[in-house]
Amino acid sequence: MNNTAPALHKWPVSSRIFHWISALLLLITWGMILLSENIGGSTYIGLHKAFGLSLLFWMIARVINRLFTQAPPEMPAPKWQMLASRLTHFALYAALIAMPIAGLLMTVYGGRPVDMFGLFAIPVFVTPDRGMARFFNDMHTEIIWPMIIAFTLLHIGAALYHQFVKKDRLIHRMK
Ligand code: HEM
Numbered sequence: 554m555n556n557t558a559p560a561l562h563k564w565p566v567s568s569r570i571f572h573w574i575s576a577l578l579l580l581i582t583w584g585m586i587l588l589s590e591n592i593g594g595s596t597y598i599g600l601h602k603a604f605g606l607s608l609l610f611w612m613i614a615r616v617i618n619r620l621f622t623q624a625p626p627e628m629p630a631p632k633w634q635m636l637a638s639r640l641t642h643f644a645l646y647a648a649l650i651a652m653p654i655a656g657l658l659m660t661v662y663g664g665r666p667v668d669m670f671g672l673f674a675i676p677v678f679v680t681p682d683r684g685m686a687r688f689f690n691d692m693h694t695e696i697i698w699p700m701i702i703a704f705t706l707l708h709i710g711a712a713l714y715h716q717f718v719k720k721d722r723l724i725h726r727m728k
């Protein structure tokens with residue numbers, strides 16, 4: 554790098570760990586659904602719920618970390634791109650928190666506790682209600698999931714654009 558290149562501001566190491574483990578947990582949670590749909594039985598859907606709830610706990614810790622650590626200055630970009638980036642990041646945070654909450658509520662309204670890897674269980678803390686279970690099922694599968702897919706593709710697309718078109722080492726900030 555020469556002296557005229559702008560300084561590269563990296564995310565704090567805690568933010569980088571939170572980012573990549575969130576992505577990994579999302580991938581595993583989705584993978585468990587694919588296994589459950591293709592193989593069936595109760596094992597994979599049980600693991601889906603436990604990994605999905607782990608992602609909820611992880612996201613809560615991630616938000617706390619975000620509030621108490623300093624984010625690096627934004628990369629200079631056209632105004633609309635900065636706005637799109639902020640909106641996408643906010644939508645990803647919101648969706649990754651709303652998704653497991655909807656999953657949890659659909660399950661407990663369906664009258665089932667959630668087993669966390671055999672370590673402990675989240676009990677049925679509401680009065681079971683088929684209508685509510687149906688509502689949160691629809692939110693989970695038809696509203697929030699398509700949002701996660703759309704914003705994640707947009708996010709990864711933007712990262713690839715920075716990497717291969719703008720070549721500005723943006724991804725390095727999160728590595
Ligand atoms: C961020 C975390 C989560 C993600 C990304 C996620 C994603 C998904 C996806 C993609 C499906 C399949 C949707 C479809 O068939 O179209 C699904 C189904 C399901 N999820 Fe989740 N999920 C998460 C968390 C949870 C949690 C925490 C629970 C329960 C405690 C849960 C319970 C379920 C159940 C029971 C189904 C089957 C619904 C059905 O077939 O009608 N999920 N989830």
Ligand code: HEM
Binds near residue numbers: 576619628642709
């Ligand atoms: C190949 C996969 C991915 C790459 C290369 C990537 C890259 C990045 C980079 C470079 C940033 C920092 C942007 C900046 O400094 O302005 C970032 C932030 C972020 N990423 Fe990703 N990411 C990936 C996957 C994901 C996934 C799967 C999610 C969640 C669904 C996600 C959620 C976020 C969020 C919420 C932020 C904002 C962080 C904050 O403001 O605290 N990323 N990502």
